[in-house]
Amino acid sequence: MSLLTTQNLSVMYGKIRALEGINLTVEPGQIVALVGANGAGKTTLLKTLSGLLTPVSGTIHFEGKEITTASADTRVRSGIAQVPEGRGLFGILSVEDNLLLGAYTRNDHEIHNDLESVYTRFPILHDKRHDYAGTLSGGQQQMVAVGRALMSRPRLLLLDEPSMGLAPIIVEEIFATIRELNNAGTTIFLVEQNARLALKNSHYTYVLENGTIVKEGKSKDLLNDPAIIEAYLGG
Ligand SMILES: Nc1ncnc2c1ncn2[C@@H]1O[C@H](COP(=O)(O)OP(=O)(O)OP(=O)(O)O)[C@@H](O)[C@H]1O
Ligand SMILES: [Mg+2]
Structure with a gap:
């Protein structure tokens, strides 16, 4: 199918x-x-x-x-998850909060593990997890956008x-x-x-x-x- x-x-x-x-x-x-x-x-x-x-x-x-x-x-x-044109991040939220927004439809206990998986895939996002998303470089912001989409599995x-x-x-x-x-x-x-x-x-x-x-x-x-x-x- x-x-x-x-x-x-x-x-x-x-x-x-x-x-x-x-x-x-x-x-x-x-x-x-x-x-x-x-x-x-x-x-x-x-x-x-x-x-x-x-x-x-x-x-x-x-x-x-x-x-x-x-x-x-x-x-x-x-x-189905979308990474929008222009990334669509919330610049004055932290990297981690942007990532967690991707899990908004979930209420299971795996969310934290999935967050760790995103950080394993993009270690720089772990280093910058408390920074405002708007302060990251373009490439790092694209990683956040992809990571956020992955948070909905x-x-x-x-x-x-x-x-x-x-x-x-x-x-x-x-x-x-x-x-x-x-x-x-x-x-x-x-x-x-x-x-x-x-x-x-x-x-x-x-x-x-x-x-x-x-x-x-x-x-x-x-x-x-x-x-x-x-x-x-x-x-
Ligand atoms: N909200 C809207 N209201 C009216 N017309 C729109 C709207 N959004 C897009 N359009 C028009 O619809 C057509 C397709 O736009 P769309 O944004 O889907 O193109 P695109 O292929 O993604 O272009 P780009 O490569 O610039 O991102 C264009 O003529 C655009 O002007
Ligand atoms: Mg377009």
Whole structure:
């Protein structure tokens, strides 16, 4: 069974159609990328998957269950977590409080252990756990954003432009983390404007233009596709 599917999903902002007829399949265990230019609708699609936007038509299924109109909370509880564009941290809360916010839907006794796991994955966050999140570097803030999402124990992690605004060496570190999380069993849906980075770090890719999917395929095939090279990989 696919982990996530959408059928014919359309989303509007008032009278403006932002997404039209989106059909996606995310297989468990994969990294699936969504690439597209500024304003193509990538963030709109992620927000629709995480429940922050409701589609005007179409359906979304997660692990076989329809979640099209489920609240964002319900989706977090059922195993979907989003790392938003721009990270969405609370700058005047501590690193640790930001991480704990990711566990807001839980009341079990494992939360502390999961916090320790985040600190094991990102030791710098342990060192800085009492600092305001707003004082961290961009890369460290991205670690907090990813760590916060992990605190809900997601089976599907939605990442919106994790490379944005980061130096190349930091981007490499973030992508190494994404690959590690995937190897440990988390399925990843990755939005990226940097198409080369997305194609090199994913199994399957969808290309979004003006709110519709214009191409999809195995990432390694799209890397050699002349039309993709011309339009997205700088010739
Ligand atoms: N709240 C909103 N109200 C009205 N229109 C919106 C709203 N948010 C986004 N849009 C429009 O919807 C379209 C898709 O925007 P979206 O943010 O999903 O694109 P994106 O692919 O994520 O772009 P970027 O690469 O810049 O993040 C754009 O034309 C945008 O102007
Ligand atoms: Mg966006």
